[in-house]
Amino acid sequence: MTSSFLQPRGPGEDRETHTFRGGGRSRAAGSVNLERQAEGSEGAGTVLSYNPHINLTLTQQRQRLPIFKYRSQIMYLTEKYRTVVIIGETGSGKTTQIPQYLHEANWTGNGYVVGITQPRRVAATTVSPSLPTYLPLLVCLSVCVCRQVASRVADERGAMLGREVGYSIRFDSCCDPKQTRIKFLTDGMLVREMMKDPLLKDYSVMILDEAHERTLHTDIIVGLLRKIMKKRDDLRLIVSSATLDAELFKNFFETNPTRDSSRDTAVILTVEGRVFSVQPRYVKRPVANYVTSTVETVLALHREERNGDVLAFLTGQEEVDTAVAHLGEHASRSNKGMQLMAVPLYGGLPYGDQLKVFQRAPPNTRKVVVATNIAETSVTLPGIVFVVDCGFVKLRTFSLTTYLESLMVVPVSQSSAVQRAGRAGRVRTGKVFRLYTEDSYEKLEQTTVPEMQRSNLAPVILQLKALGVDNVLRFHFLSPPPADSMLHALELLYALGALDDDCQLTQPLGHNMAEFPLPPMFARMLLTSDTFGCSDEAVTITAMLQVHHVFNQTSRQKASAVSLFSISHYFRVNQFNKDPRWCQQHFLNYKGLCHAVSIREQLIKLLKRFKIPLTSCEGDPEPVQRCIVSGFFPNAARLHYTGSYRTVRGDHTLLIHPSSILHSERSPPWVVFNEVIQTSKQYMRDVTVIKPGWLYELAPHFYEYGTERELAEAKRRRTDAS
DNA sequence: GAGCACTGC
Structure with a gap:
């Protein structure tokens, strides 16, 4: 059984209807239905459920997605306009379907590729509460969003992953330069591809998924695409965005100089999804302490509301642990009625503990997940009906007086508040309890300041230079960063020897620095390490410092470069990467150490490429x-x-x-x-x-x-x- | 003597 009923179509053929084979079971029938996995949150969300339509063919499943009825419209707009901004609600299926529509409409003829970028490699993991308890473990181990979506699309096409449909992420690429026509990749990976192929000449259509998240890489790509599209009028761009940013994207790519809208080159299309409404509740007056207020709100809704799990947003690990502890005390005190089970969720949590948030609560128990912002985009929890939003978030900021990056607690933006609320509307109509007044909600910023405007720009400038942008000060940014911040970055790169007096990338140092997937100061340190006779040590220390969560217990955080070095050494030499228990005994993060080992291997390969020998200073x-x-x-x-x-x-x-x-x-x-x-x-x-x-x-x-x-x-x- | 949101190459 294959999905060969979906043949690529030429432009003249009927694109509105599909034929499908009735009767027999499709590949997916009778097994876990991965369809919603692909549609949920546009591939960033994974919702596994048993197939309710057991006899549906893959084609029928595809046709049931909300996006399907926009198929001909999307194809028409892609031909007529050069840029299509799609406002796609959660669960519309656009990530998996639009690339296939384009493929079927022959946008992949003559060896062209349709590319789809994702801001994250790790899939937002979630599981249906109806699954057996062992399944979440399997699901959580799923590799990455690109791989996950790509294999879904390959399945739908009856193709083998890595042939017609492929993906490319750091440490893992699965595509064939000759055969791959639909390619999923992280936005960072596309930036790397642009260094080798500045005009992206392999691609006929580029789809930027989740562009409203405005990651540094997405913003770099967006600015470069504007340049590329001036030189390549055959290239099409599809930007998937949230409502608030749609106009910004459209205007950025619009090349029509006249007021005659019939000559527009960019257009906006809204696609509805499958979400339930979420009613907001506001506090009457501002709360004094949002941590205690979060606990009180959870307890109050636990008394008053019917069943349904709760997701509470706080800003950091410490707040989460405090709130969980308080909720635990209350839970053990009140024994009548429904029980309460509080679980923490944050990035630094050991892997095993992170999985606990996916476990179903015992009977007659309400689960309360207290999470950082990780639950806003990266982890999707099943069965959430109530959300408590403290109204704050910890955000990276870049100071223009000290030129240092730091983390600060700031009020959330409206779009962030909406995103948090949306976490309650995936199973049934939900409620969000906002710990701020309706008035202050109205006064919040509409959108979060893009990373480009709150980061140290040295890595960005270095990459732009390597991508052939000569005058970075005149580069067309979607949201221009402060000029002061750019000047500082230029000065720093000059001091590091990456730029010369004419502000050009130096050869070979500057060009080689840009090749490293590292902040410039690390890249420079590695590229000179051989002259000190310690490139082996330098590469290990660098790799270890890229990993955030090396230590599991904060009390054990006593560490220096030297001890990081010895941890890495023991971890690798003794093959402990096969044994997570060793890590547990030493309060080390197994996943983090594995990541550091991969980074180390990648860096060594790069050093080899630049003919830098691995030398050791022997202690x-x-x-x-x-x-x-x-x-x-x-x-x-x-x-x-x-x-x-x-x-x-x-x-x-x-x-x-x-x-x-x-x-x-x-x-x-x-x-x-x-x-x-x-x-x-x-x-x-x-x-x-x-x-x-x-x-x-x-x-x-x-x-x-x-x-x-x-x-x-x-x-x-x-x-x-x- | 305090305690780092989240990604990505």
């Missing part, structure tokens, strides 16, 4: 420290007599993070650091002891002279202070 710390300085000299700080630190450039006050092993020791006079996190104070993380002489030796251009702007700024600060 001598100084070469490693000097090597770190060669990349991280811009992040140098010296001990101030007050006991805190001051950055060498900018004179900003910083402290060593209490989790660092250096914190308990006598404060070293000079250090460099990887990053800063701001909580009650600004803390340096991943700190290395250095000698000041190394700064002048390894980065004389940076420390002998400041830029005029910086000198003026420092002078201004001194005068302000006095």
